[in-house]
Amino acid sequence: MSERYLYMNGRLVPYSEATIHVQSNAVKYGTSVFEGVRAYWSERQQELYVFRLDEHCRRLFDSLKLMRMDHELTLDEMRHSILETLRKNEYREDVHVRQTAYVAADGNVEATGPTGLAVDARPRKMAGKALDICVSSWVRIPDTAMPPRIKCSANYQNGRLAFLEAKAGGYDYTVLLNTRGKVSEAPGAAFFLVRGGVPTTPPLTADVLESITRTTLVQLFREQHGLTVAERDVDRTELYVAEEAFFCGSGWEVTPVASVDRLPLGQPAPGPLTRAIADTYFRAVRGEMPEYRGWLTPVYGRA
Ligand SMILES: Cc1ncc(COP(=O)(O)O)c(C=O)c1O
Structure with a gap:
């Protein structure tokens, strides 16, 4: 108790x-x-x-x-x-x-x-090690059936089935495709990959939650690393040839992916861009970047 x-x-x-x-x-x-x-x-x-x-x-x-x-x-x-x-x-x-x-x-x-x-x-401690993931055989609920862009508890049964299937197959986690066969997101996190040095993430119309961490990282990539995130449809096979990939979310923070369907990514995880954006993110959330203090609400009011 x-x-x-x-x-x-x-x-x-x-x-x-x-x-x-x-x-x-x-x-x-x-x-x-x-x-x-x-x-x-x-x-x-x-x-x-x-x-x-x-x-x-x-x-x-x-x-x-x-x-x-x-x-x-x-x-x-x-x-x-x-x-x-x-x-x-x-x-x-x-x-x-x-x-x-x-x-x-x-x-x-x-x-x-x-x-x-x-x-x-x-x-809750910080999220952990690089993950071996699979592409789920379950399809992400489409906006026309249930709205994944918001957090309705019932939506999570879709991700739960995908997560349980992944665990039964010996994987750490999973990413789902949407009904159009494009990459959407994980059961509880948004998804990024890096191709040709370009951080890339599915668009908000890919049957994904409108993730606050995703928005945060897009801004941090631009302002702190001089990189524009490509927000575009991502094919399944791009997962196998990506240099890097990671999940992000309030819960999963920035969690690197090591392999997809047992195929290792181009760079050993965490790759350089994953490490760089994770470092920036953790400094921002802990109040170590004055320019992002507007994102933080002090609980005790001492700062
Ligand atoms: C399905 C799903 N996608 C993405 C995310 C990431 O969203 P946020 O960054 O707002 O936490 C979450 C939750 O954290 C989620 O449950």
Whole structure:
């Protein structure tokens, strides 16, 4: 049993009290949307920084709108729910935050509310080693069936099947193609590859989540490394001849790929551009790049 506190509908409650009914719409039909947000501890500045808090809150509003969930949530409450949860638990380490908006009513599938808001924040170490991945036999849900551009919990069953298949095949992780046969993303991360020295990522119309880390890296590549990211359709066979590849996301941060379908990439992972962008990213998120301080929300207000 965890000792930590969760935010639930305006209150901070012990972990064991943050519950909803088994017959809730969220459980029965997956009527919930969420955000995964990182907060990074800076030892030097003795401060915990939430990374791109407002962008995550705005995406949660998009998710609520797309899934037609009724709510009276404000940007202030969304921000406050995350900051208060972090403060209450007095975290002084890297943390992963999950903010969930859910329909708790015991209604039919078309129920749209009322919508509750919960936040859980738990310590999480940085993502790890280079991954051996496969191309999934599962296809990414298309925008015409379920909207992958936002974070609806039910979307994650598609990625879950792909992840489980990859694990059963002895792979660390996987990337999915979309219904047009182009590369989309991983079950829980955006995807980049490097070809001819050009960082490349599928476009936002490739049935992908509108990843905040992806947007961040596109900007950092341009401003810090003088490289324009090619946002274009990527074929499956490009994965086999790429020099480098990596996943990115709030959870996966920048995680290098070593091989695809047992074919090693051109450069031993992490390749030079993967290492360079990861280094820039980690300095930015920890408050070591003053020009990107606008992306960080200090939790304790010391900095
Ligand atoms: C399916 C999927 N794609 C991409 C990402 C990356 O998005 P973000 O950078 O906003 O965390 C995530 C979550 O982190 C995800 O779940």
